[in-house]
Amino acid sequence: xxxxxxxxxxxxxxxxxxxxxxxxxxxxxxxxxxxxxxxxxxxxxxxxxxxxxxxxxxxxxxxxxxxxxxxxxxxxxxxxxxx
Amino acid sequence: xxxxxxxxxxxxxxxxxxxxxxxxxxxxxxxxxxxxxxxxxxxxxxxxxxxxxxxxxxxxxxxxxxxxxxxxxxxxxxxxxxxxxxxxxxxxxxxxxxxxxxxxxxxxxxxxxxxxxxxxxxxxxxxxxxxxxxxxxxxxxxxxxxxxxxxxxxxxxxxxxxxxxxxxxxxxxxxxxxxxxxxxxxxxxxxxxxxxxxxxxxxxxxxxxxxxxxxxxxxxxxxxxxxxxxxxxxxxxxxxxxxxxxxxxxxxxxxxxxxxxxxxxxxxxxxxxxxxxxxxxxxxxxxxxxxxxxxxxxxxxxxxxxxxxxxxxxxxxxxxxxxxxxxxxxxxxxxxxxxxxxxxxxxxxxxxxxxxxxxxxxxxxxxxxxxxxxxxxxxxxxxxxxxxxxxxxxxxxxxxxxxxxxxxxxxxxxxxxxxxxxxxxxxxxxxxxxxxxxxxxxxxxxxxxxxxxxxxxxxxxxxxxxxxxxxxxxxxxxxxxxxxxxxxxxxxxxxxxxxxxxxxxxxxxxxxxxxxxxxxxxxxxxxxxxxxxxxxxxxxxxxxxxxxxxxxxxxxxxxxxxxxxxxxxxxxxxxxxxxxxxxxxxxxxxxxxxxxxxxxxxxxxxxxxxxxxxxxxx
Numbered sequence: 001x002x003x004x005x006x007x008x009x010x011x012x013x014x015x016x017x018x019x020x021x022x023x024x025x026x027x028x029x030x031x032x033x034x035x036x037x038x039x040x041x042x043x044x045x046x047x048x049x050x051x052x053x054x055x056x057x058x059x060x061x062x063x064x065x066x067x068x069x070x071x072x073x074x075x076x077x078x079x080x081x082x083x
Numbered sequence: 084x085x086x087x088x089x090x091x092x093x094x095x096x097x098x099x100x101x102x103x104x105x106x107x108x109x110x111x112x113x114x115x116x117x118x119x120x121x122x123x124x125x126x127x128x129x130x131x132x133x134x135x136x137x138x139x140x141x142x143x144x145x146x147x148x149x150x151x152x153x154x155x156x157x158x159x160x161x162x163x164x165x166x167x168x169x170x171x172x173x174x175x176x177x178x179x180x181x182x183x184x185x186x187x188x189x190x191x192x193x194x195x196x197x198x199x200x201x202x203x204x205x206x207x208x209x210x211x212x213x214x215x216x217x218x219x220x221x222x223x224x225x226x227x228x229x230x231x232x233x234x235x236x237x238x239x240x241x242x243x244x245x246x247x248x249x250x251x252x253x254x255x256x257x258x259x260x261x262x263x264x265x266x267x268x269x270x271x272x273x274x275x276x277x278x279x280x281x282x283x284x285x286x287x288x289x290x291x292x293x294x295x296x297x298x299x300x301x302x303x304x305x306x307x308x309x310x311x312x313x314x315x316x317x318x319x320x321x322x323x324x325x326x327x328x329x330x331x332x333x334x335x336x337x338x339x340x341x342x343x344x345x346x347x348x349x350x351x352x353x354x355x356x357x358x359x360x361x362x363x364x365x366x367x368x369x370x371x372x373x374x375x376x377x378x379x380x381x382x383x384x385x386x387x388x389x390x391x392x393x394x395x396x397x398x399x400x401x402x403x404x405x406x407x408x409x410x411x412x413x414x415x416x417x418x419x420x421x422x423x424x425x426x427x428x429x430x431x432x433x434x435x436x437x438x439x440x441x442x443x444x445x446x447x448x449x450x451x452x453x454x455x456x457x458x459x460x461x462x463x464x465x466x467x468x469x470x471x472x473x474x475x476x477x478x479x480x481x482x483x484x485x486x487x488x489x490x491x492x493x494x495x496x497x498x499x500x501x502x503x504x505x506x507x508x509x510x511x512x513x514x515x516x517x518x519x520x521x522x523x524x525x526x527x528x529x530x531x532x533x534x535x536x537x538x539x540x541x542x543x544x545x546x547x548x549x550x551x552x553x554x555x556x557x558x559x560x561x562x563x564x565x566x567x568x569x570x571x572x573x574x575x576x577x578x579x580x581x582x583x584x585x586x587x588x589x590x591x592x593x594x595x596x597x598x599x600x601x602x603x604x605x606x607x608x609x610x611x612x613x614x615x616x617x618x619x620x621x622x623x624x625x626x627x628x629x630x631x632x633x634x635x636x637x638x639x640x641x642x643x644x645x646x647x648x649x650x651x652x653x654x655x656x657x658x659x660x661x662x663x664x665x666x667x668x669x670x671x672x673x674x675x676x677x678x679x680x681x682x683x684x685x686x687x688x689x690x691x692x693x694x695x696x697x698x699x700x701x
Contacts, residue, residue, distance in 0.1 A: 037322050047318040050548025052338045055651040059548040075338045078331055080319040081543035081579055081587070 010034060019065045020051070020058075023074060038076050050077045087114060088297040089151030089601040091195045094123070095216055097209060099282050100141055100201030104216040109195060115604070116691060118611075119150030119195065121178050121573035122618045124167030127198050128176065129621055129695075134628045138171035138274070139257055139281040141202035147189070147248070147287065150575040151602045154190035154295040155376065156307050158314055159578040160597070162187045162375025164248070164265070169625075170273040171281075172259040172436065172491050173510025176532050176625040177273035178573060181248075182374035182382070185265045186576060188246035191291025203283040208249075212290045221285035225255060228429040229264040232286065242288060249286035250276045251431030256481040257281050258489040260436040264428055267372070267382070267398035271433040273511060273533060298603035306600045310584070314378050319583045324381040325371060327360035329402035332515075334359045335546060337410075340650030341520035344410045345465055346442035347506050347641055350517055351650035354415035358405050362417055372398060379580055390418035392472070397425035400434070406515030407438025412445070412471055419468030423475055430479025432489070439512035440492045441474050444484075447501040457499070458484040503640040509534030509631075516542035518642045519656045522555040526562040526665050529636045532622035538579065540565050544587045555657060559665030563672045564589040570615040590615060616673065617690040620682045623675075624692070627699045633680030636666055676701065 012026040024046065028035045035041075038048050050059045052075040058066055068074070085092030085108075093106045117123055124146045136142045146167040152160045164186040170177035189197070193214040206221040224232050229251040236242045246265065253261035254276030261276030262269045270276075297303050314320045323331050336342040337355035344352040356362065367385035374382075386396040395418045400408070408414060408423045427434045447453040448463035455462055461484065464470065477485020487495065493510040496502035506513050511534025518525035527540015540562045545552040550561065571590050572579065575597065585593040595606045606614075626635075637643075638657065646656040670677040674686035684700050687693065 037318055040316070048547070050546075052651070055340075057339060057548075057552065057651070059551070061548075075334070077335045077338075077547055078319065078323045079543065079547035079549070079583060080323055080329070080332060081537070081541050081546075081582060 014068060017067060019067050020060065020074070021065065023068060037078060047079070048076045049079060051075060052077065084296060085109060086111060087151070087602040087604055089155070089295060090114060090119070091149075091190055091193050093194060095194045095197045095211065097197060097199045097216070098201040099199065099203040099207070099218070099284065102203075102218055104218070106194075106214075114151070114602070116614065116617060118571075118574040118598070118614055120148050120165040120576040121167060121570070122614065123196055124148045124165055124178065125176065125618055125621045125625065128167050128169065129625050131198070131200060132169055136169065138169045138174060138278060141282065142200065143169050143278055143281070145199045145275065145278045145282065145284075146196065147199075148196040148576070149186050149190055149194075150577075152575050152577070152597060153186040155297065155303070155601055157376065157597055157601065158307070158310055159320075159374075159377045159379060159581045160575055162377070163576045163578060164189070164270070165573060165576050166263060166270045166275045168273075168275055168278045170511070170533070171257070171277045172274040173493065173534055174629060175509055175534065175631060176622045177275065178533060179262075179270040179272045179275050180538070180573070180576065181263065181265050181268040181270040182377075182578065183246070183266045183268040184375045185246045185248050185289065187375040188289045188291050190295055191293045192289050193291065193293055197287065199282065199284065202281065206283050206285050208286040208288055209284065210288045213292055224285055226252065228252060229431050230429055233264075233266070236286070236288065245288045245290045247286055247288050250279045250284075251429060251479065253277075253431040253479040253481070253489070254280035255285075258432060258478060258481055260433045260440075260478070260489055260491055261431050262433045264431055267428065268374070269428060269433070271435060272536060273433075276431045297601055303600045306596070311378060313584050317583045320379050320580060324379050324580060327364055328371075328381045328383045330360035330363050330400070330405055332402040333405055334361075336515070336517070338651070339520060339546070340647065340652035341517035342410050343406055343506075343515060343517060345413050346411060346439075346446045346504065347517075348446065349649055350520065350647050350652060352410035352413075355410065357415040358409040358417050358420060366417065367421060374578070377578070381580060385421050387418045387421060390422075392418050392422035394425050395422045397421050397428065399428070400424040403515050404434040404438070407435050407442075408471060411438050411442045411515075413465035414468050414471060416468040419472065423468075423472055426472065426475050426479070430475070432475070432479045435514045436491055436512045437475055437478055437488070439506055440488050440495055441471060443492050443495060443501070443504050443506065444488060446504050447495070447499055450501075450504075452499045452501045452504075457487075506639045506641060507535050508638060509635050511535040513639065516546075517647075517652075518638055519647050520652045521545045521552060522657055523550065523558040523562050523565065525638060525642065525657050526558050526662075526669060527566065529638050529662060529666065530562065530566070530669055532619065532626055538573075539569055541569065541579070541582060541587055543582055550588065555661050555665070557668075559668035560672050561588070563669055566619065567612055567615040570618050571611055574614065574618060613690065617692060619673075620687065620690055620692060621695070623682060624687075624695045624697075627681050628697060632699070633666065633670075633678070636680050638662060
């Protein structure tokens, strides 16, 4: 399992009126190793294009400033196809 | 030595009836117009196989092809192999692909491909070593499962370091959904294993000690180093696939409400967390393995001990199998899916077609269209892993109800008046990427020359959010560009996991750069688009000769008439009107006749395919 970072739930506390970009920052700061799937540590570029907020599909290019509410669950869609 | 780098410069032509083995030189025209892989294969198939040939007749051809890149260190391309034939599952053009090391070994043995026709009078295997080939007696191996056969053969000193592509019992018995196995890799789709079995050919065994000539090895190495940096920077290639492999997709599709469940009756599987990437990684992961020259290592050896099933150890299941034998059958027993994946590989059957057809049969049973009288007294039900394993065994050994299931979903629908339950296009079962939720992929399924495959068109950009998944308008034109990319990748025999690096929605400059570095040939992207269009038009011409037309470019009844009933994607589907509209745009962009869905005479001429004739050419 060396070098591998398990998925799962990664709770974070965000300030009121925080948005998706704040979530990326918070995840990077709190879960730096696990955040390698979603954020380039050097350039801070996002490595995913879309997330699901609760049941809603949100494309980051359109919803980067989307505000988050207390209790929202955000699922990051990893950019891979089927083999 | 061949004029261009990368190529061995010759194809081995094998006539099993005459027991003749003849090398044939590649031509400059061949490589400039078709590049390699599927491009070479479809041209041989079109030229060699007469119209209306029974796919299991000795006149069908079974074609194995490399591109110019196999045997080099170009990442994720070096070891793969293309197989081309007329499919016994659906009667259309079929190409299927497998990873591993076989393609590279064949190149090292001095061949770009093998074209096999005829039928041996007794079981044989084809042995190739450094430019020489022979047919050898396979009588002692006939009947063996794939892993047992490979192990036995490689225990013999003469064959211990060979690369093998073989069939199992399903191929020998000509089950229409039989596949090929090479090591632990499968050329799964369309019944290529049955064609090999029909020729009394158990295996192709290759050893090569040669190399690959390239114009400037230093320049190529520098180029590969830069490519490797891009692979490292890509999260899918450097993190997700190495850690989890394709099972990582289970969660994404289920979260989107697009994980086919109960034969796509719904697309939400509440137990997805029991069969997802994390479940596999936590409970069954042993190690990762890689194909030749691949830095990704997406294949995983999984094993579970102390379960009720035998041999719960397999390289796989991939995402497709976690769907086909998992959610699609409402089966959340992970150990049973690993055991089933192993069983399918050993028997040599396609997990996608098998799982889809079993799921359809269960639904038909629930609806009273199939009864216990039909199944040999077996009640069919979802959520029964023991039943699944039993039916897979029956399919692979062509026994009991499995003999009927092995003919696939379309045949099942015809036999039991259940066509509306079949999730297939052109007779090839649709895999695990929802045609109701990914409209671009849906047009890809509808227009693919081989039928329901996620390899002619891709779901990746729509799922990842790079392309608007919820917009149906324009997806006809969109998918033409995606198919051009997949066709070019198949000419190079490149892994689809290059799409995150080389581009997922169109042919990129990377393909031209790779060809220049490996072969010395200069292509513009526009010229490569022409190559891809030429190859796809040839595939379509092969199908047209067998009677295919626009009527075959359609989608399953469920996709066109039954919206997703629940979950985050509730209500999504594609109406027949939308499909028709997008097909019109698709044909226009391709230069095909919207009335027939076939290339026009003018387009064939533009693509230098003037020799393609027939009553359909107008």
